[in-house]
Amino acid sequence: MKVVKFGGSSLSTGEQVKKVFNIVTSDPARKIVVVSAPGKRFSSDIKVTDLLIECAEKLLNDEDANDIILSILERYENISNELSLSSDVIAGIKKDLLDVLNGDKSNSAKYVESVKATGEDNHAKLIAAFFNAQGVEANYVNPKEAGLFVTDELGNAQVLPESYELLYNLRNQAGIIIFPGFFGYNKAGEVVTFSRSGSDITGSILANGVKAEVYENFTDVDAVYSVNPNIVSQPKEIRELTYREMRELSYAGFSVFHDEALIPAYRAGIPVNVKNTNNPNAPGTRIVNERSNTNGPVIGIASDKGFCSIYVSKYLMNREIGFGSKLLRILEENGLSYEHTPSGIDDISIVLRQNQMSYEVEQNIISRIKDELAADEVKVEHNLALIMIVGEGMRHNVGTTARASKALADAKVNIEMINQGSSEVSMMFGIKEEDERRAVQALYHEFFVAVAVVN
Amino acid sequence: MKVVKFGGSSLSTGEQVKKVFNIVTSDPARKIVVVSAPGKRFSSDIKVTDLLIECAEKLLNDEDANDIILSILERYENISNELSLSSDVIAGIKKDLLDVLNGDKSNSAKYVESVKATGEDNHAKLIAAFFNAQGVEANYVNPKEAGLFVTDELGNAQVLPESYELLYNLRNQAGIIIFPGFFGYNKAGEVVTFSRSGSDITGSILANGVKAEVYENFTDVDAVYSVNPNIVSQPKEIRELTYREMRELSYAGFSVFHDEALIPAYRAGIPVNVKNTNNPNAPGTRIVNERSNTNGPVIGIASDKGFCSIYVSKYLMNREIGFGSKLLRILEENGLSYEHTPSGIDDISIVLRQNQMSYEVEQNIISRIKDELAADEVKVEHNLALIMIVGEGMRHNVGTTARASKALADAKVNIEMINQGSSEVSMMFGIKEEDERRAVQALYHEFFVAVAVVN
Missing domain, CATH: 3.30.2130.10 (VC0802-like)
Known part of the structure; x- marks a missing residue:
């Protein structure tokens, strides 16, 4: 069983979601799919998560947020239209978003948390609908229902150890699981988000929970490079590196990976495979506990x-x-x-x-x-x-x-x-x-x- | 004005004391001479300081110490005879030693301190007598009389800051000053010794006190070597090195110098010249604040x-x-x-x-x-x-x-x-x-x- 995570740019358009569908369905072991909110389509684009934060802040300040709400819905609508989904999907997303936006504002930090989380949550519902429309059984699974419980640290949630055992039951669920990244629930049942790039963390936690054979992390580069491509053009790609090597590299300037995200997979000894949504046949880079092949002292x-x-x-x-x-x-x-x-x-x-x-x-x-x-x-x-x-x-x-x-x-x-x-x-x-x-x-x-x- | 310090092996025999006399009188700037107790004449010999410690411990345990007392006096007698000094000198040393040995034993650590210090103290008197016998005006100066006051830390005395001003007056004293190394007096007027190799410390304090142009430290090697002669045979001698270089070298295996001893001279910016009593014309090694000549990056x-x-x-x-x-x-x-x-x-x-x-x-x-x-x-x-x-x-x-x-x-x-x-x-x-x-x-x-x- 594989856990597969897709970043925001891999899910920013209908075209991209089709690629994701093809990737997931090409390998029957790809059972759990963690999705981000729609990311940038072009470099000056704004991520849905950023729109949601701005929207929540405006509403907390009693400012008019209609334009932003429309912009957010338009992002989902465009993707839904490209994918020829039924209008029920967007209707559902709209209702859910407005419900959350009209929710309890007494604790502003908690309010922002719940608004932010809708980015991933609604996109997971949309993507599950697309899979089903293609005749592939897929189910949106909510983190609370799955048992992804976290600490109360808003914006920096830490997984609670008991979650792993609950998440193991995902193995028994029929069809492909479409799981929203970036957030879990505290013991009071409230949304708490991980730190930024938190979908990587969700994937890593699920990989640990279901004891996946591999955690595939799809992003928009073919591999981790041996050196910054802005300093050396067309540098050598790294095929395999250890967790320790990854951590040392990510410390100084390698931003492919959010290094905290690796911990749950690392603790369970599950290899991580960084791959490119736009070039899924490239082998990518595998992050492992120990590696055998060495081509010299420096990787x-x-x-x-x-x-x-x-x-x-x-x-x-x-x-x-x-x-x-x-x-x-x-x-x-x-x-x-x-x-x-x-x-x-x-x-x-x-x-x-x-x-x-x-x-x-x-x-x-x-x-x-x-x-x-x-x-x-x-x-x-x-x-x-x-x-x-x-x-x-x-x-x-x-x-x-x-x-x-x-x-x-x-x-x-x-x-x-x-x-x-x-x-x-x-x-x-x-x-x-x-x-x-x-x-x-x-x-x-x-x-x-x-x-x-x-x- | 120069402060000159001689180690124990430089003063272990009459022959050696004559060398010291020649070195001191060959340069009229050599005004203050710090002396150690008689050291080893051959490698299996016992230093007078070690005999004194053994003697004090025996007496504290009510054991018979007559043999050791005779051995100690014999060391001075031999030197005195070689130098043809009047018998008054040895009579004075004997009286002084026995007075101290018969002193207050109620605090055993303080008793050992006062016995140990006689090694340098009596040798300074003997050497002053020799200088005078040669027609050179020289005066034994006691540290208390000169104002060398220290903390109460037995065996690890630290100079008190007010000493420096008092010691400055040594500049005005006539003739050559023969000053016993290794100890000072606390505010109660009791002897307190420096840590082992403490004559180096006395010389360094006096050099600071009188604002000497140089502190000449005579020992039994021609220079500080660039590397341990037990690892590389006949290594290059160092002509000049800075305090910082000396400190870094003395840290790991360079035992020429007791590095704590350098502090008073270092603080006053007084250069230290390490020289060989047995080859006084060799330039030795100068320890300075800044050095000009460099023969490559490594010294x-x-x-x-x-x-x-x-x-x-x-x-x-x-x-x-x-x-x-x-x-x-x-x-x-x-x-x-x-x-x-x-x-x-x-x-x-x-x-x-x-x-x-x-x-x-x-x-x-x-x-x-x-x-x-x-x-x-x-x-x-x-x-x-x-x-x-x-x-x-x-x-x-x-x-x-x-x-x-x-x-x-x-x-x-x-x-x-x-x-x-x-x-x-x-x-x-x-x-x-x-x-x-x-x-x-x-x-x-x-x-x-x-x-x-x-x-």
Whole structure:
């Protein structure tokens, strides 16, 4: 049994829904289909979810929302017409939407949650109707009815453990299940949504619940690439990568996947197959627990800008038990999360995303570190980029560091910092932002193009 | 004005004391001479300080100590005879020693302190007598009289800030000052010693107090070497290095200098010149604030064994604000100090000296990390060596990492971890202990022997 999830752009038009139908019905194992709300048809288009949020906010402010409501209904209508569905389908969607919009507004956050969720919910009903119109038995299943229960964290729901056992019963249901993504229900029976891109999460939870053989995640790219295509043109596609590799890559600039979404599938050891709705015969990228085939130490290179480092030095810091945790607590008290803490004997740097830290917070932190920790020197360096070289087993490959640092030196890139030694699947280089493209290109050339081997 | 310090082996015999006399009188700027207790004359010899400690402990236990007392006095007598000093000198030393040995034993730790300090104190008197016998005006100066006041921490005295101003007056004293190293006085007028090798500390404090132009530290090696001579034979001598470089080198295996000793001189910006009593015309090694001449990015390579790493992984660790400081607090609560904390996205390693951690402590830490932090995996790797490559400005030298990691790869050394990015003067490699010699030799060859340059 396979769980298949389609993103918003894969369901944005009738044409796209037909592709989805063909994909699902081409493989009898594709039993559970998780759907998103209609996404963008072209780059300047507005997603239905965004229209719903705007609509809910207008109504909460007692503003006129008729135009937006019409725009939303029109999106479903266009798809329904393209698919030649009976007018009952749109009538049902319209009634459901208006019922929710006219619902209880006493708790505005909860109101927005229920309005947002209609995007997926109504689209699931529409798609189930289309499947049935084609003579394929398909049933819309509501998350409450299926037992997808979540915590009360609005916009950031966490699945409750008991859901998995309830969801297992979906295996016994006849026909294809069309399941709306993005939301579950709390114990009080109210809608609570997952974080954005939450349909990925729904699919992952269902895959775990029904113990699927694979979780197929259909999106609009053929595969996960070995490097950002905006930096290196036509980069190598990755056929198979491990969860750990995926997580390290998604950390720095790989946005194919919402990494939190992987957890339920990861915990159940279910492989994830990222595929392209518009090119379903391409093999896509499989995310697995362990992979067998390796074509060298490195599987992907990711990079991201916008980091800074806070450098702290103090003579004999090394002898002071507690210096490190006191320093980190000052950051935590300012709500800052940090990425790395490379250290020398008497100095330590903290690398963090600089958009977390306003000028005032930065000044406050500098003076607290100077005062409370009696540091000799504190300085902040802005505009750093981090590059991750990722590959399972890389750590035990003598010479990977040498190849990477030689490639960077040859490209005249100064390495501001290196972090290697904890993760077994990645090595991180910190460089200046202006060197990012050159550095990534040099590393890609070294590990994916050149056949140079360090003896 | 120069402050000159001589170690125990430089003052272990009459012959050695004559060398010291010649060194001091050859330069009229050498005004303040800090002396140690008589040290070893040959490798199996016992230092006077060690005899004094044994003697004090025997007397505290009401055991017979006459043999040891005679051994101690014999050391001074031999030196005095070699130098043809009047018998009054030894008579004075004997009286002083017996007075102290017969002193108040009610606080045994304080009693040991006062007995230990006689080693330096009496030797300073003997040496002053020798200088005067040669017709050179020299005066023994007692630390209390000079104003060297310290905290109450027995065996680990810290200088009190007001001492510096009092010590400045030594500039006005006539003749050469012979000053006993290793101890000061607390506010109650009791002897408190510095940590072991404390004569280095006395010299450094006096250099700061009198604002010396240089602090000359005479020992028994020609210079600080660029690498451990037990690993590479006849390594290059270092002519000049900065305080920061010295500190990084002394951290991992360079024991020439007691690094705490440098602080007072460092704070006053006074250069330290390490020289050889047995070869005083050799230039030695100068430790300075900033150095001008550079012969490449690396000035020294140090290494040390006996480290371990605690690896902790947890899916989405990266998102958890506070994970790092909670982890470090568990270590601190076990009294452990750590060296480095390299981190990946969802994992962090803590590198520490493994002799701090018994099997029980290790098990306790592992289970606390698993329980309190809900870590997915915790594992400890033992028997690691750390190698420091040290050099001022190395950080901004494109290609140093590439040269170092290529040299290690060529020597088939797997790099377990790299820490670079905080210290501007060092780069650290973690490797397996069994690879240490091969790794250090390969790095020495790369940076000090080969003329290979990465383009």
